[in-house]
Amino acid sequence: MTDPLGDGFAPDYARARAAFRRAASAAGAVPGGHRLPGHAAPDGSPLTVDTAYLGPRRPAKLLVTVSGTHGVEGFAGSACQTRVLLDEGLARAAGPGTGVLLIHALNPYGFAYLRRVDQDNVDLNRNFVDHAAPPHNDAYDAVHAALVPQDAQDDAPFPARELAGELLTLRDRLGTRVFQEAVTRGQYRHPDGLFYGGRRPAWSHRVLRRIVAEHMAGAAHIAYIDLHTGLGERAAGEPIFRGGRDPGARERARAWYGPALTASEEGTSSSTPIVGNTASAVADGLRGGEELTAITLEFGTLPGPQVLLALCADNALHLRRPAAQAVCAPDKRLLLDAFAPADGQWRKSVLQRAREVFDQALSGLAGCDTKAR
Known part of the structure; x- marks a missing residue:
C-alpha cells in the first residue's frame, strides 16, 4: 500500500516515487527522469530525479515545483506535488499558455536514505556556487568542533544530552541569529560537517541545470517553488523570497504571496541568508529577459535547537556506519521528527497550505501580461 494513512504521505522514497509517477501518468503529464549512477535505494530500486x-x-508562463532538495524533506514535498497538483488536478487547472513542471526528489539519495544531504554529504542547497572560489563562511570554523563531536566516528552512543547543553551555551554566547547564520549559511572546508557545500557541482546540481535549460529557459514568466521542512512555525508554510533578478521581482512576489512573504536578507525570515541555493541555479540558467519569481516554501516542525541536534546526531550516525545500516538505526527517528513528522494534523496543514500557495502562484502567473514584453 502506497499511502497507509490515506493522507498523501508515502512511507518511503520508493513508494513516493511510484505514487508520483502513477499520478503523473493519470494526469496525462509528459514524464522525464535522470537516474543516479552507482547507487540504489535500500530496497535495490533505482534512485531517480523524476519530472512531470x-x-x-512552449509555455509563456510556467509554474515549477521541486521536492527533495534536502532528501528527507521530500516526504512533504512529494505529497504536495502528488496529492495537490496531480491527484486533485490543480496542475491541469492552470490557465491558457501556462505550463506546470514538477521536479520530484531532486536529491533521491537523501530521500531514500533519510538524509538531508546527498551521497557525498553535500547540502545541495549550498552547492550552486563558484567552486573555484567558494564563499566560505569563516564563522562556521568556530562551531564545527561542537557540531561534530570528536568521538562521532567510534561506536560510542551519541552524546545527545551533553551536546544539547553545549550547543545552547554556544548559542547564548554568540546570540541566536549569529549562531544560526554561522551554522547554516554554508561551508566549504569541512567535508564531514554540517551544511557542507561541496568542492564541485554535485550530480543533482548538474541535473537541475539540465532541467532548467531544457524546460524553463525561454518562458516569459516563471514561478519557482522549492518545498522544504524544518524551519519556522510548525506547519505554517512560510514563503521565503529567493529571486529572481529583475528589478520588480520582490514587489511581484509580495503581490502574489501577500504579507506572509519573508526575506532572509531583511531579517524577516526563519531562515538566515544562505548561499548556493537552487533558485540561484535557475536564475543563472535562464537566457535573459525571463521574469523569475522564486520562493522557498518552508514548513516548520520542531524548535530550532531540536532540529539542529537531530542533524548532529544523523551526521554522527553516518560517520560511524554504512548508509545501509544507518537508515535502519533507531536514531533516524530524531531526523524524521525534525523533517518528516508522522503527525496527522501537521500533514493535513501542510497540504492545505500548499494548495493556497500553489493557487497564489498560478493566480500571479495569470496576471502577468506576456504581450507587454
Missing part, C-alpha cells in the same frame, strides 16, 4: 510536465509545448 503538463501544458503547452
Whole structure:
C-alpha cells in the first residue's frame, strides 16, 4: 500500500516515487527522469530525479515545483506535488499558455536514505556556487568542533544530552541569529560537517541545470517553488523570497504571496541568508529577459535547537556506519521528527497550505501580461 494513512504521505522514497509517477501518468503529464549512477535505494530500486510536465509545448508562463532538495524533506514535498497538483488536478487547472513542471526528489539519495544531504554529504542547497572560489563562511570554523563531536566516528552512543547543553551555551554566547547564520549559511572546508557545500557541482546540481535549460529557459514568466521542512512555525508554510533578478521581482512576489512573504536578507525570515541555493541555479540558467519569481516554501516542525541536534546526531550516525545500516538505526527517528513528522494534523496543514500557495502562484502567473514584453 502506497499511502497507509490515506493522507498523501508515502512511507518511503520508493513508494513516493511510484505514487508520483502513477499520478503523473493519470494526469496525462509528459514524464522525464535522470537516474543516479552507482547507487540504489535500500530496497535495490533505482534512485531517480523524476519530472512531470503538463501544458503547452512552449509555455509563456510556467509554474515549477521541486521536492527533495534536502532528501528527507521530500516526504512533504512529494505529497504536495502528488496529492495537490496531480491527484486533485490543480496542475491541469492552470490557465491558457501556462505550463506546470514538477521536479520530484531532486536529491533521491537523501530521500531514500533519510538524509538531508546527498551521497557525498553535500547540502545541495549550498552547492550552486563558484567552486573555484567558494564563499566560505569563516564563522562556521568556530562551531564545527561542537557540531561534530570528536568521538562521532567510534561506536560510542551519541552524546545527545551533553551536546544539547553545549550547543545552547554556544548559542547564548554568540546570540541566536549569529549562531544560526554561522551554522547554516554554508561551508566549504569541512567535508564531514554540517551544511557542507561541496568542492564541485554535485550530480543533482548538474541535473537541475539540465532541467532548467531544457524546460524553463525561454518562458516569459516563471514561478519557482522549492518545498522544504524544518524551519519556522510548525506547519505554517512560510514563503521565503529567493529571486529572481529583475528589478520588480520582490514587489511581484509580495503581490502574489501577500504579507506572509519573508526575506532572509531583511531579517524577516526563519531562515538566515544562505548561499548556493537552487533558485540561484535557475536564475543563472535562464537566457535573459525571463521574469523569475522564486520562493522557498518552508514548513516548520520542531524548535530550532531540536532540529539542529537531530542533524548532529544523523551526521554522527553516518560517520560511524554504512548508509545501509544507518537508515535502519533507531536514531533516524530524531531526523524524521525534525523533517518528516508522522503527525496527522501537521500533514493535513501542510497540504492545505500548499494548495493556497500553489493557487497564489498560478493566480500571479495569470496576471502577468506576456504581450507587454
